[in-house]
Amino acid sequence: MFLSINKLKLVSTLSLLGISALYYSQEKTNPEQVNEDNLKKHIYFLASDELQGRLTGSEGETKAANYLSAEFKKLGLKPYEGKEFIQNFEYGVKLNPHDDKTSTAVKGKNVIAVLDNKADKTIVIGAHYDHLGLNEHHNSTLANSDGQIHNGADDNASGTAAVLELARLFSQNKTKENVNYIFALFSGEEDGLMGSKKLAETIKTNYPNTIFMINMDMVGRLNKDNNLTVGGVGTSPILSDLVKKYKPESINLSLDESGVGPSDHTSFYLKDIPVLFLFTGTHNDYHKPTDDADKINYTGQKIITNYVFNLANALGNEKEIPFTKTAVTATKAVPKYKVSLGIMPNYADTKDGMGIDGVIDNRPAANAGILQGDILTKIGKCEVKEVYSYMDCLSKIKAGEEHPVTVKRNGEEKVFNVKF
Numbered sequence: 001m002f003l004s005i006n007k008l009k010l011v012s013t014l015s016l017l018g019i020s021a022l023y024y025s026q027e028k029t030n031p032e033q034v035n036e037d038n039l040k041k042h043i044y045f046l047a048s049d050e051l052q053g054r055l056t057g058s059e060g061e062t063k064a065a066n067y068l069s070a071e072f073k074k075l076g077l078k079p080y081e082g083k084e085f086i087q088n089f090e091y092g093v094k095l096n097p098h099d100d101k102t103s104t105a106v107k108g109k110n111v112i113a114v115l116d117n118k119a120d121k122t123i124v125i126g127a128h129y130d131h132l133g134l135n136e137h138h139n140s141t142l143a144n145s146d147g148q149i150h151n152g153a154d155d156n157a158s159g160t161a162a163v164l165e166l167a168r169l170f171s172q173n174k175t176k177e178n179v180n181y182i183f184a185l186f187s188g189e190e191d192g193l194m195g196s197k198k199l200a201e202t203i204k205t206n207y208p209n210t211i212f213m214i215n216m217d218m219v220g221r222l223n224k225d226n227n228l229t230v231g232g233v234g235t236s237p238i239l240s241d242l243v244k245k246y247k248p249e250s251i252n253l254s255l256d257e258s259g260v261g262p263s264d265h266t267s268f269y270l271k272d273i274p275v276l277f278l279f280t281g282t283h284n285d286y287h288k289p290t291d292d293a294d295k296i297n298y299t300g301q302k303i304i305t306n307y308v309f310n311l312a313n314a315l316g317n318e319k320e321i322p323f324t325k326t327a328v329t330a331t332k333a334v335p336k337y338k339v340s341l342g343i344m345p346n347y348a349d350t351k352d353g354m355g356i357d358g359v360i361d362n363r364p365a366a367n368a369g370i371l372q373g374d375i376l377t378k379i380g381k382c383e384v385k386e387v388y389s390y391m392d393c394l395s396k397i398k399a400g401e402e403h404p405v406t407v408k409r410n411g412e413e414k415v416f417n418v419k420f
């Protein structure tokens with residue numbers, strides 16, 4: 001998941017957080033089943049310390065890419081282009097926050113396989129497998145976490161394992177679908193959807209009738225309320241009925257219309273391909289070294305992966321999947337703000353204030369006496385519910401102004417005067 005507060009350009013999640021509709025329908029079963037042990041095996045390997053957090057361009061990324069290639073090879077799939085499953089690409093990252101001009105070159109590796117059913121239509125099923133490494137690219141949400149391994153079990157060994165399982169199911173089942181499937185495991189996602197952009201550039205040249213893209217990013221933390229967010233439902237008029245029809249009985253869906261979001265489906269939506277995006281939500285370990293394999297809800301992930309299997313089957317049988325542009329466009333940006341408090345926000349999807357995971361020395365929050373662990377509820381009169389309303393509140397403030405900032409500390413409300 002690409003949700004870095006500095007680079008955030010995603011409005012869709014704003015709407016996503018506001019929408020919470022519950023739908024119920026009959027469970028559809030498929031004879032082939034996702035194997036929970038396989039999911040576990042993949043996630044424990046990908047999120048092990050041996051892979052050092054799978055930073056794009058690192059040795060750990062190469063180890064992961066080799067593992068994924070070997071899995072695709074075992075299934076008898078064919079490479080997307082050339083003789084290898086690995087697709088190389090390059091981009092630059094700006095590593096110095098005080099220097100906007102100098103960028104460092106990064107070499108990434110997508111791993112892409114095709115199940116060629118000799119059909120005239122193609123569906124892409126994807127997930128990113130890269131993560132934050134030792135925080136070399138500064139995308140961590142934990143203060144002072146440089147050098148710590150960010151294992152990225154939920155983000156996104158979970159989605160990667162789901163794609164591997166789906167590749168296994170579709171290539172080993174007896175029925176031959178009248179659609180080809182491309183299984184795409186992206187790198188460079190955490191630096192701004194780089195790998196998926198690379199594939200989206202050539203997809204319509206190589207597979208002109210690419211009718212759909214399904215993306216899974218962070219599908220391993222199905223919570224006790226069984227909430228699953230499905231994004232992209234506005235990208236085709238057929239989708240909202242379809243996702244409800246195949247919904248597993250135990251799951252509560254939150255639907256989001258937008259084709260633009262904080263992950264790789266965006267790259268395909270921007271090429272006029274309808275998309276779906278599955279996501280079990282942010283949590284306390286989001287982009288921290290503690291996003292580990294033992295915190296994954298494997299049974300929940302199995303249910304979601306089976307759901308995607310049924311959706312991918314149903315989409316392959318559709319006569320036509322018309323593309324519609326969604327209301328939120330890529331050019332609309334998150335509120336711009338010039339000031340900051342100097343804190344590390346918590347990304348958990350609560351509605352009663354934003355947790356403060358870290359306070360940076362000598363910055364406005366620290367100077368005013370705000371502490372790590374405080375829950376931010378108001379900036380001036382502006383209410384902070386979570387990270388998005390936090391940014392909205394900041395956008396209304398100019399440098400040099402002073403505002404009372406309200407936090408909850410041990411359940412008690414405290415107000416600090418902050419000079420921005």
Ligand SMILES: [Zn+2]
Pocket residue numbers: 001002003155190287
């Ligand atoms: Zn991420």
